[in-house]
Ligand SMILES: CCCCCCCC(=O)SCCNC(=O)CCNC(=O)[C@H](O)C(C)(C)COP(=O)(O)OP(=O)(O)OC[C@H]1O[C@@H](n2cnc3c(N)ncnc32)[C@H](O)[C@@H]1OP(=O)(O)O
C-alpha cells in the first residue's frame with residue numbers, strides 16, 4: 001500500500017473493497033517477489049520521510065535557474081542517502097552492467113522521477129558515463145577510473161556525442177582528436193560552430209568530466225569515431241579548464257532539471273591512456289589497432305535503447321494510475337437520468353481511454369524483461385569473443401521497440417492526461433513532466449524514424465534470406481510462414497497471427513519497393529530513401545507482431561510458474577486486451593493484408609468491450625498493485641487517498657502568486673493602464 005489509508009475518498013475505498021483481486025498479491029508479482037517489494041518500500045520510506053527532500057514550492061513555479069539549483073541541492077542529498085542505503089544492503093557490491101541497471105531502475109523508475117519531476121543532471125553520470133566506461137574501458141582503465149567514478153570521487157561525468165550539426169548521422173560528427181606521438185597525447189578540437197557538442201545531460205554546469213566521441217586522426221589518417229575521457233572543469237574550483245567553452249543550452253519542453261549543455265574544445269590535450277581502448281588502441285608510437293569490431297563502440301547506445309522501454313512504461317503506468325484513481329473519484333453526468341452522476345470510469349468511452357493503457361504498460365514490461373535478458377545473454381557472449389551473430393537481431397529489436405514504445409507511451413500518457421479533463425492540464429496533476437520525459441525518449445538515443453529504418457534494414461535482409469530458405473533468427477521466424485490467416489476460436493491468437501502476416505506483407509512491400517527503384521537504376525541508398533514509408537511501416541508492424549506474440553508467450557510461461565490464480569486471471573485479461581487493442585488500432589494495415597469478415601471484426605470488438613467490463617471492477621486494485629508511492633506520482637489527481645479537490649486547492653494556495661493579496665504589478669501597470677496613464 002502506498003500511503004496511509006485514513007480518510008480515503010469513499011468511492012475509491014469502495015472500489016478497493018469491491019475488487020476481486022488482491023492488490024498486494026499483484027504488487028508482489030509486479031515487483032518480482034515479496035523481498036524486492038519490501039526492499040523498495042523500505043527504501044521509499046527511508047528517502048521520502050526525510051523532510052530535507054521535501055520541496056517548498058512546486059517545481060513548475062520556479063525559474064529555470066532556481067530549478068537547477070534546487071535540483072542540485074536535493075539530488076546531492078538524495079544520492080548520498082541512496083548510497084548509504086545501498087552499501088548497507090549490499091556490502092559486497094561490485095559495479096557491473098547488471099548492478100548499474102538495478103541502480104538506474106531505483107533512480108529513474110521509482111525514486112528519481114519522484115524527487116525530480118524533470119529528472120536531474122547526475123543521471124547521465126550514473127547511466128551513460130559509467131556504462132561507457134565499463135563497456136569501452138580496458139582493465140587498466142577500469143582499475144584507474146571506475147571506483148572513483150562510481151563513488152563520484154572528484155568525478156561527475158556525462159556522455160558527449162551529439163553536436164549542434166549532427167545527432168543522428170554520427171559518422172558526420174566533426175569533433176577531432178589528433179594523436180601527437182611526441183607527447184603521447186591526443187589534441188581535441190571543435191573545428192566549427194556545428195561541431196559544438198550539444199545536448200549532453202549535466203554538461204552545462206554540473207559535470208567536470210565527459211566522454212567525448214571524436215573522429216580520431218593519427219598522422220593525418222582517419223580511424224573513425226573513438227571515445228575519449230576529457231576533464232572539462234577543475235576538480236577543486238569547478239572553473240572550466242583552458243580551451244573549454246561550456247554552458248547550458250536552455251529551457252526545454254520537458255526534463256528541465258537536467259542541465260543539458262554545450263561544449264567547445266580548443267587544443268585540449270589529454271594523455272594517450274584517456275582514449276577508452278577496449279575496442280581499438282593507439283599504441284605510443286601511433287600505431288592504430290582495431291582489436292574488436294568497430295560496431296561495439298555503439299554498445300552504450302544499445303544498452304540505453306534496451307532500458308528505455310522500461311523507463312517509458314513506468315511513465316505510462318504512473319499516468320494510468322493517476323487517471324484511474326481520478327476516474328473513480330470524479331463524477332460527471334448521470335448515465336440513467338433518474339440516477340446520480342456516475343464515476344467517469346463508468347462511461348465506456350472513459351474505459352477505452354484508460355484500461356488499454358494499463359494493459360499496454362504491463363505487456364511492455366513483459367517485452368522489456370525479455371529484451372533485457374536477451375541483451376544480457378549477448379553481452380555475456382561478447383565478453384568471451386562470441387555473440388557477434390546475435391548483434392543484428394538485438395540491434396533491430398532494441399531499435400523498433402524503443403521507437404514504438406516511446407511513441408505509443410507518449411501518446412498514451414497524453415490520452416490519459418486528456419481523460420482527466422481540465423484538471424489533467426494542471427502541472428500539479430503531473431502529466432506534463434511525465435509526458436515531457438517520455439516524449440524526450442522518442443528523440444534521444446536514436447530518433448524514432450531513424451531507428452525504425454535500422455530495424456527495417458534487418459527485416460528486408462531476413463526476408464530475402466527467407467526466400468533463400470536460410471535459418472532465421474527467432475524473432476523473425478514468422479517471415480517464412482506464408483500461410484494465410486486461419487481463423488480459429490482463440491481471438492487473441494487470431495489477432496497475433498494477423499499482425500504477423502501484416503508485418504510479413506509490409507516487409508515484402510518494402511522489399512518490392514526497393515527492388516522497383518533499383519530496377520530504375522537508382523542507387524541502393526536512393527531506393528531506400530524512396531521506400532522510406534514502406535520500410536518504416538514494416539518496422540512498426542514488426543514491433544506490434546513481436547509485442548503481441550511475446551505477451552502471449554510470456555503469459556504461458558508465467559502460468560507454468562508460480563502465479564497465483566488471481567494474478568494469472570487478471571494478467572490473462574490484460575494480455576488479451578493488449579493484443580486485441582493493438583489489432584484494432586492497426587485495423588487499416590491488418591485488413592489490408594488479411595481477409596477478415598465484418599462479423600469476425602465485430603467479434604473482436606465485442607470481446608474487446610467485454611474485457612473492458614471484466615477489468616473495470618479491478619482497475620483500482622490493479623494500479624494500486626503497481627505500487628507507486630504518492631511522492632513518485634507527484635499528482636494532485638492520483639494520490640492513494642483520492643482526496644483530489646482538497647489537494648488541488650491546497651496546491652493552488654501554495655502557488656507563489658497567492659502569497660500576497662495584491663501583486664505589485666497592480667500599482668505599477670494595471671492601475672496606470674486603467675487610469676489612462678500608461
Ligand atoms: C539514461 C537516460 C538518458 C539518456 C539521454 C540520451 C543520451 C543520448 O541521446 S546519447 C546520443 C545517442 N545518439 C544516437 O542514438 C544516434 C543515432 N544514430 C545512430 O545510432 C547511427 O548513426 C545509425 C545507427 C543511425 C547509423 O549508423 P552508421 O554507422 O551510419 O551505420 P549504418 O551505415 O546505418 O549501419 C552500419 C551497420 O551497423 C549496424 N548498426 C548500426 N548501429 C548498430 C548498433 N547499435 N548495434 C549493432 N549494429 C548496428 C547497422 O544495422 C548496419 O548493419 P548492416 O550494414 O549489416 O546493415
Ligand SMILES: Cc1cc2nc3c(=O)[nH]c(=O)nc-3n(C[C@H](O)[C@H](O)[C@H](O)COP(=O)(O)OP(=O)(O)OC[C@H]3O[C@@H](n4cnc5c(N)ncnc54)[C@H](O)[C@@H]3O)c2cc1C
Pocket residue numbers: 124159160161162165166167168169198199200201255260440443444445446447448449450453
Ligand atoms: C532530452 C534529450 C537529451 C539528450 N541527451 C543527450 C546526451 O546526453 N548526449 C548526447 O550525446 N546526445 C543527447 N541528446 C541528443 C539526441 O541523441 C539526438 O537529438 C537524437 O539522436 C536525434 O538526433 P538529431 O537531434 O540530430 O535529429 P535529426 O537527425 O536532425 O532529426 C530531425 C529529423 O530528420 C529526420 N532524419 C534524420 N536523419 C534521417 C534519415 N537518415 N532518414 C530519415 N529521416 C532522417 C528525423 O527522422 C527527424 O524527423 C539528447 C536529446 C534530447 C532531446
